[in-house]
Amino acid sequence: MVDSMEKIPVEIFPDWKKGSLRVASEIAALIRERERSGRCCVLGLATGSTPVLVYEELVRLHKEEGLSFRNVVTFNLDEYYPIARSSPGSYRYFMQRHLFDHVDIDPSNIHIPDGELPKDKVKGACMQYEQEIVAAGGIDVQLLGIGNNGHIGFNEPGSSLFSLTRLINLDDSTRQANARAFRNEGSVPRLAITMGISSILHARRILLMAWGQKAGIVARVVEGSVTEQVPASCLQQHANCHFILDEAAASELTRYRSPWLTGEVEWTPAIVRKAVVNMALRLHKPILSLTDGDYKDNGLSDLLVEKGDAYQINLDVFYQLRDSITGWPAGRPGMSLPSHPERSLPYPKRCLIFSPHPDDDIISMGGTFMRLHDQENEVHVAYQTSGNIAVTDEFVTRFLDFAVGFEDLSGIDSGESSRILQEARAFLQQKQPGGKDTPAIRRIKGLIRCCEARATCRYVGIPDERVHFMNLPFYETGTIEKRPMGEEDIQLTISLLRKVQPHQVYCAGDLADPHGTHKVCLDIVFESLRRLKSEGDGWLKDCWVWLYKGAWQEWDIDEIEMAVPMSPDQVRKKRFGIFIHQSQKDTVPFQGSDSREFWQRAEDRNANTARLYQQLGLTAYAAMEAFVRWPTKPWADADGR
Numbered sequence: 001m002v003d004s005m006e007k008i009p010v011e012i013f014p015d016w017k018k019g020s021l022r023v024a025s026e027i028a029a030l031i032r033e034r035e036r037s038g039r040c041c042v043l044g045l046a047t048g049s050t051p052v053l054v055y056e057e058l059v060r061l062h063k064e065e066g067l068s069f070r071n072v073v074t075f076n077l078d079e080y081y082p083i084a085r086s087s088p089g090s091y092r093y094f095m096q097r098h099l100f101d102h103v104d105i106d107p108s109n110i111h112i113p114d115g116e117l118p119k120d121k122v123k124g125a126c127m128q129y130e131q132e133i134v135a136a137g138g139i140d141v142q143l144l145g146i147g148n149n150g151h152i153g154f155n156e157p158g159s160s161l162f163s164l165t166r167l168i169n170l171d172d173s174t175r176q177a178n179a180r181a182f183r184n185e186g187s188v189p190r191l192a193i194t195m196g197i198s199s200i201l202h203a204r205r206i207l208l209m210a211w212g213q214k215a216g217i218v219a220r221v222v223e224g225s226v227t228e229q230v231p232a233s234c235l236q237q238h239a240n241c242h243f244i245l246d247e248a249a250a251s252e253l254t255r256y257r258s259p260w261l262t263g264e265v266e267w268t269p270a271i272v273r274k275a276v277v278n279m280a281l282r283l284h285k286p287i288l289s290l291t292d293g294d295y296k297d298n299g300l301s302d303l304l305v306e307k308g309d310a311y312q313i314n315l316d317v318f319y320q321l322r323d324s325i326t327g328w329p330a331g332r333p334g335m336s337l338p339s340h341p342e343r344s345l346p347y348p349k350r351c352l353i354f355s356p357h358p359d360d361d362i363i364s365m366g367g368t369f370m371r372l373h374d375q376e377n378e379v380h381v382a383y384q385t386s387g388n389i390a391v392t393d394e395f396v397t398r399f400l401d402f403a404v405g406f407e408d409l410s411g412i413d414s415g416e417s418s419r420i421l422q423e424a425r426a427f428l429q430q431k432q433p434g435g436k437d438t439p440a441i442r443r444i445k446g447l448i449r450c451c452e453a454r455a456t457c458r459y460v461g462i463p464d465e466r467v468h469f470m471n472l473p474f475y476e477t478g479t480i481e482k483r484p485m486g487e488e489d490i491q492l493t494i495s496l497l498r499k500v501q502p503h504q505v506y507c508a509g510d511l512a513d514p515h516g517t518h519k520v521c522l523d524i525v526f527e528s529l530r531r532l533k534s535e536g537d538g539w540l541k542d543c544w545v546w547l548y549k550g551a552w553q554e555w556d557i558d559e560i561e562m563a564v565p566m567s568p569d570q571v572r573k574k575r576f577g578i579f580i581h582q583s584q585k586d587t588v589p590f591q592g593s594d595s596r597e598f599w600q601r602a603e604d605r606n607a608n609t610a611r612l613y614q615q616l617g618l619t620a621y622a623a624m625e626a627f628v629r630w631p632t633k634p635w636a637d638a639d640g641r
Helices: 016-036 052-065 091-098 119-135 172-177 197-201 212-223 231-237 269-283 292-297 301-307 310-324 360-374 393-409 415-430 439-460 487-500 517-534 538-542 568-579 598-615
Strands: 010-013 041-045 072-076 078-081 141-144 166-169 191-194 205-210 241-246 350-355 378-383 467-469 504-508 544-548 562-566 623-629
Touching: 010 016, 016 041, 016 052, 016 141, 016 205, 016 241, 052 091, 072 119, 078 091, 119 166, 119 191, 197 231, 205 212, 205 231, 212 231, 212 241, 269 292, 269 301, 269 310, 269 598, 292 301, 292 310, 301 310, 350 360, 350 487, 360 378, 360 439, 360 504, 360 544, 360 562, 360 568, 360 598, 360 623, 378 439, 393 415, 393 439, 415 439, 439 467, 439 568, 487 517, 504 517, 517 538, 517 544, 562 568, 562 598, 568 598, 598 623
Parallel strands: 010 241, 041 072, 041 141, 141 205, 205 241, 350 378, 350 504, 378 467, 504 544
Antiparallel strands: 078 191, 166 191, 544 623, 562 623
16 A cells, blocks of 8 residues: 555565666666667666666676667766766766676767866856757656755755756765765765756656665655755656665655554554554653553554553553563573563573674674673674775775884894885875775785774683684675675575574674675575575574664664663773774774764664663663564474564
8 A cells, every 4th residue: 555645656675676676677678668669768877876786687688688778878867076087986987887888888878977077168068968868859767866865866955946967066964975985085076067956857757766774865755845955855746756665765654654644554563562652752751651642642543442541552562662671682591581582591592693894793782792791601703794995095004014013123024014015005095086905905904804803802701713704705896886695605604603503693684884785794694594494404493583783773662672771881891892993983984974983873872772761661771782583583493482
C-alpha cells in the first residue's frame, strides 16, 4: 500500500543492488526501444556512489546481452570547477571509468560541463549546454541522487526553481561529504558547474535513487512541502518523477515510521513498542504516564481497541525496555533470567567481535568490549580490513621518519628505510588528489592501523593470539571503491569462525558508512554463517549474532534488544581506547558530513541513548551502547531462544 502522505511515487527494494538493477533495466529498455524506432535516447546522468551499480549493470548488458549505446546521447548533471579532466576527482574521469570506456557510445554524444574553462568563458558555456540539450530533443530520462541537504545535481539549498545551468558555490557539508574522492576536504573545489533545477524539471522522466543513510532527507522531500531550502522537494511538481529507494533510505517514511497512520496494521509486539515509544518521546512523557487520551490524540485508538486500556499496554512496553538493559552482555552466570537479552549458559562464552575497520570495535562497542573481557569471557577480535585508505599521507612520512631515527638511535643500518622514506616523499609530493597509493605505501598505512588496533586490544586486556587481522581481499583496491565480496573473503571468514566457534558474534550493522565497507563486511559474515549452517556445523546452535552501530548512527530505541550501560569512568576509559587510534584523530579522512571526531560521535550517541531511556521512565545512566540481535537464527533449532 502506498502511503497517502507521499507526494512522489516511491518504489522500495530490499537493498541498493536490487534497486540499481531496476533502474538499469528501465534505461536499457528505453535504449532498445529507441534503437528499434531509429531514434536517439537522451540520458541525463549522475555521478557519485549512488549510480555506480546502475552503470556496472549497463556495461554488463552491453558486453553480455548486446545492448548498444550507438544511439545514446548523454548529458551529465555537473562538474567541479576548476578541475582537470584527467583528475581522479573529476566527474569526467568518473564517467569514463564507470561507463563510457566500456561501451560503444560515440564520444561526440557525451556532454559533461567543462571544468577547465577560463572563468570568463563559463557563463557562455553554460548557455551553450542548455542549447545542446534542446538541440538533442530534450532529456528522456534524468538520473538523480540526493545530497544530505536535499541538493540535486549541485543545486544547493536556496537555489531557484527557475535556475538553469550555471556556476555555483558548494556548501561546506557537500564538500565534506565528497572529500572521499580527494586527498582531503581542503582539496575539494569550492565551485561547480551544475544543471539548474529548471533544467532538471524539463526532463520527460526523472528517476531519483537513494540508498542507506539518506532516510531523513528522503522523508522531507517525499512528504514535506516544496521549498527552495530543500531543492529536491521541487520534484513534487514533476508529472513523471519516481523515487527508487532501498529499505534503509525509506525507513523514515510514514509507512515505515508510523504505519498505523496509513491504514490497517497488524499490531505485533514490535509495532506496539514502536508506536508507544515514539508517542512517549514526542509527548516528552514517561511510558507509564501515557493515558487513553494520549493514545486517542495520537492516532492509536485502534491499538486501544486491539489491546485494551493504556495501563496494560504501557506496562508491556515498559517491561520490554527494562528487560533490554543489562550489565552482563554475555549473560549473567548462576542466574536463570528468562527475560534477559542473553543466555546464562554456557558461561564463560567465546565472543568474536568483527570490526570492519581497525577501530570500529572500540568506537562502537568499546564499553561492551571491555565488559565482556572483564567478566572473564574469551574475547576474540577480527579486524576485517586493513583500513589503509583512511590514513593520511602525513602519517606515512611521520612513521617512516621514526623508523629511520630509531635505527640510527639503535646503531642499525638505516640505509634501506631511508631509501623507502625518500621514495615515499617523492611519490606523495606529486600524488594527485584522490590518486592511488603505491603498494608499499598502502602496506605502511595498513601497518599503522594494525599497530593501533593491537595496542587497543592490549589496553582492553586481549592477548595477541586472540587478535585476528583478516585483511579481506575485497577491500584492497587502493581506492575508495571496493570490489564486491568474493569467495576468498568468505573462505577466510568461515575459517576463522570454525577456529573460534563463538557463542556470540558481534558485527557492525551500521550501514551508513560512506564508503560501504561495513555493508560488505556484514554480507560476508552472513554468507559465511549460512554456508556453515548448510554444511552442518553443530556449534552454530549455540551461536547468537548481535549487531552494533555507533560510528555513523545509532539504533532507534524501539529497535534495541540489548542496552549495555556505562558509568562515567567507563565512558572515559572507552574514550582513551579510541584515542589510541591516533591516525584517525583530529582529521578523519572520509568522515562524511559529520565534522565531529569519532570519539565525540560515540560519546554523544551513547549519552543520547541513555537520556532517551531515562526520558521514557527507565533508570538514568551516563551512557549506553545498543545492540540488535540478528532477527532470525537460520542455523538454530525451531525452539528459538
